[in-house]
Amino acid sequence: xxxxxxxxxxxxxxxxxxxxxxxxxxxxxxxxxxxxxxxxxxxxxxxxxxxxxxxxxxxxxxxxxxxxxxxxxxxxxxxxxxxxxxxxxxxxxxxxxxxxxxxxxxxxxxxxxxxxxxxxxxxxxxxxxxxxxxxxxxxxxxxxxxxxxxxxxxxxxxxxxxxxxxxxxxxxxxxxxxxxxxxxxxxxxxxxxxxxxxxxxxxxxxxxxxx
Amino acid sequence: xxxxxxxxxxxxxxxxxxxxxxxxxxxxxxxxxxxxxxxxxxxxxxxxxxxxxxxxxxxxxxxxxxxxxxxxxxxxxxxxxxxxxxxxxxxxxxxxxxxxxxxxxxxxxxxxxxxxxxxxxxxxxxxxxxxxxxxxxxxxxxxxxxxxxxxxxxxxxxxxxxxxxxxxxxxxxxxxxxxxxxxxxxxxxxxxxxxxxxxxxxxxxxxxxxxx
Numbered sequence: 344x345x346x347x348x349x350x351x352x353x354x355x356x357x358x359x360x361x362x363x364x365x366x367x368x369x370x371x372x373x374x375x376x377x378x379x380x381x382x383x384x385x386x387x388x389x390x391x392x393x394x395x396x397x398x399x400x401x402x403x404x405x406x407x408x409x410x411x412x413x414x415x416x417x418x419x420x421x422x423x424x425x426x427x428x429x430x431x432x433x434x435x436x437x438x439x440x441x442x443x444x445x446x447x448x449x450x451x452x453x454x455x456x457x458x459x460x461x462x463x464x465x466x467x468x469x470x471x472x473x474x475x476x477x478x479x480x481x482x483x484x485x486x487x488x489x490x491x492x493x494x495x496x497x498x499x500x501x502x503x504x505x506x507x508x509x510x511x512x513x514x515x516x517x518x519x520x521x522x523x524x525x526x527x528x529x530x531x532x533x534x535x536x537x538x539x540x541x542x543x544x545x546x547x548x549x550x551x552x553x554x
Numbered sequence: 555x556x557x558x559x560x561x562x563x564x565x566x567x568x569x570x571x572x573x574x575x576x577x578x579x580x581x582x583x584x585x586x587x588x589x590x591x592x593x594x595x596x597x598x599x600x601x602x603x604x605x606x607x608x609x610x611x612x613x614x615x616x617x618x619x620x621x622x623x624x625x626x627x628x629x630x631x632x633x634x635x636x637x638x639x640x641x642x643x644x645x646x647x648x649x650x651x652x653x654x655x656x657x658x659x660x661x662x663x664x665x666x667x668x669x670x671x672x673x674x675x676x677x678x679x680x681x682x683x684x685x686x687x688x689x690x691x692x693x694x695x696x697x698x699x700x701x702x703x704x705x706x707x708x709x710x711x712x713x714x715x716x717x718x719x720x721x722x723x724x725x726x727x728x729x730x731x732x733x734x735x736x737x738x739x740x741x742x743x744x745x746x747x748x749x750x751x752x753x754x755x756x757x758x759x760x761x762x763x764x765x766x
Binding site: 413414416417420421424425442443445446450451489491492493494495517518519 | 629630633634637638639654655657658659663700702703704705706728729730
């Protein structure tokens with residue numbers, strides 16, 4: 344089975360269960376991928392950031408104020424620029440405290456809007472990841488987004504909120520690798536939504552050249 | 555004490571706008587007492603393994619885009635060099651921002667510059683690099699930048715333009731590494747200015763963790 348590394352925050356978390364996606368990811372990928380769970384900044388020998396070992400690393404930070412160490416950022420940059428694929432889940436205020444990650448993902452999430460039922464739709468990009476995605480409604484807390492003006496960003500899914508649209512799922516190329524961001528996951532049961540599960544699943548397929 | 559090693563890149567051969575010849579001597583005279591200097595125009599072939607043998611890389615390069623076919627691997631190497639703890643000093647080199655990842659890291663992309671003229675520079679007295687550096691005037695090119703809102707720049711030098719102060723020099727801390735960008739430096743005459751000499755020396759010392 345192809346391994347995917349899933350790194351989450353454990354220590355000092357204010358929300359220990361709120362964003363625990365282990366079981367969700369196992370359900371989404373069933374027997375196709377081996378989800379290797381780890382805790383970011385812990386049990387993290389440098390060689391795990393090897394694109395030949397893990398073609399995809401999913402990173403998720405639980406707490407708004409959590410700041411990754413410069414050493415960890417350095418390993419992540421090396422991993423992506425050498426061809427790795429970083430998939431960032433629900434990276435909300437964390438972007439305020441990790442400016443390098445905001446640069447890497449091509450923007451930062453700003454003010455979080457109230458939890459509300461809103462419509463989600465595909466954008467103008469005809470991409471394999473969302474080719475089987477239908478527009479859908481979901482109760483979530485979308486976030487404002489400040490795009491980095493230097494980055495060519497591919498927004499594949501957006502939220503309609505009032506008269507505005509907010510990027511929800513996007514990716515960019517970063518040297519030889521890619522950085523993908525999904526801002527949904529608050530609350531965690533968003534991942535139980537069939538369309539979102541499909542997007543996550545097809546993203547991994549795409550990164551493994553299976554679609 | 556062992557002197558820190560500095561790699562200074564520039565273009566001797568067929569420079570487009572900024573010949574290294576002359577500037578190399580000025581930079582050597584500014585840094586020669588503190589640093590062991592390597593001058594080179596074949597920077598496009600610099601590997602990451604070679605980069606990490608230097609305490610500081612200075613780019614006064616002119617041919618970045620012309621060498622694009624060979625310079626392509628240099629960009630991720632530079633990002634990795636800085637992220638893993640290296641120090642990068644970019645002087646009067648707009649082309650580095652043609653690569654979006656490096657532009658993000660440095661925090662700005664070159665837009666344009668009005669003609670070469672006398673410019674009034676205002677150092678930031680609170681920044682470690684420019685503490686004690688006086689305001690000064692210099693004939694140079696007033697570079698205009700598009701600034702990245704996500705990069706944490708710490709500006710140490712501004713210049714006056716149509717009643718506004720615009721950034722001309724700043725530091726960035728990126729992962730484990732450090733960067734200085736300095737806009738003035740169009741030709742060797744710029745580096746004869748005592749304040750520019752002080753800023754270049756202080757920047758290099760700050761980048762190499764040497765007391766200023």
